[in-house]
Each structure stands twice: as structure tokens, then as C-alpha cells.
Amino acid sequence: MGKKGQAAKSVGIEGIELPSKLCDDQNCPFHGSLRVRGLILDGILTKFRATRTGVVEREYLYYNTKYKRYERRKSKIHVHIPACLDVKEGDKVIIGETRPIAKSVSFVVLGKSR
Template sequence: MSQIMKNIGIPSVKGPTAKCDDRYCPYHGEIRVRGIILEGKLIKYRANKMGVFERTYLYYNHKFKRYERRRSRIHVHIPPCLNLKEGDNVIIAESRPISKSVSFVVVGKVGE
């Protein structure tokens, strides 16, 4: 494991100050980020380094000619060097599949 902090290629996100030995950390491990970048809230911090991310968005309903609010929940991997808790606003990025339901990793906290 490398303890050197890598540049993940997202300029709006600052890296963590702590170090970790997580192999799925985008800063200290071997996982790479690609594709979709989303912003939302971490609503559940569950199993070992895994959580549930929720984002809300507007969807236009053509039949009633108005917008409706929808939400989607995504399982994410949470590196221990970020020191997050439930209710934090975070930025996630797509990665290769880590497990059956996890293909996103948290890359930073909004507002820091």
C-alpha cells in the first residue's frame, strides 16, 4: 500500500489530511475514479466502510406539465481517512465495481 496521496483529477475536491491503509481509497489505495460525479447527502453509515448516499432531483412530468421531486439512493464505499458521519453532504465518484452493489466511492466533503 502506498501512503503517498494521489491526485484523483477532480479539482473542486481537496484531499484528506489523515492517512489510511484502505485499498479502495481513491487517495491512498489502488482504486481509480471515472465517469459520473454526484453531490448529495450521506444518510446511512452502515457496514464496514460502506454507506448509503441519497440525491434529490427534479423530474418533469409531461402529463401534468409540472416538475416532481424524486430521489435516488446509491451504495458507496467510504474511506476511513475522510472522517465522515451520517448527515454530511458529500461528493461521490464512479469507480469500478467494488462489490455486488457498490460502484461509487466518496471523494470528499462539501464545504471543506
């Protein structure tokens, strides 16, 4: 469980820097008991208005077999944002899949992307 003043632990993914701030969020992969498993994606944080919850929009290519070409598609993913991370709307972020935190939230922000 996350305790105040506890040092940040690694999430086991290369390229993810540990946050300098501390937090007492139980759903923080660095200071709490939340495990990151499954997909690792990146996208742009488009909304950060709810408490510790935001929306990441990611763009990807889909191959359309009928027309034999790629088309650009977008998807919106609801994410949990730990208090120890300094991210704001418009930032490019890396997100990781976790157990379900809420009805529509199964991803957590791991940090800013370069």
C-alpha cells in the same frame, strides 16, 4: 497499490481536497489503486453502519411530460467510504463513480461538500 505512509494523490477532479489522514485501503482513490470515472454526484450520507460502506440519498428534479411540470425524486446510492475521510451520517458529500467494488457498490465518497 496502497502502502502505509504513502502521500495522497489527486483524483483529477477540481474542488476535491486531499485528506490529511493516511490509510492502507486498496479501494481508496487517494491512497489505493481505485480510479474515479463517470458520474460525479452529491448527496447526504444517510447511513454509515457497515464497515466502510454507507448509503447516500440524493434529490433531483424529473420533468413529467404529461402534466408539464417538474417533480422532486430521491434515489439511494450505496457507496464505499475510505478510512482516511472523516464523514458521519448527515454530512453532505461528493461521490464519484468507480468500477464495481461489491454487488451493489459502484461509487466512492471523495469528500465533504461545502
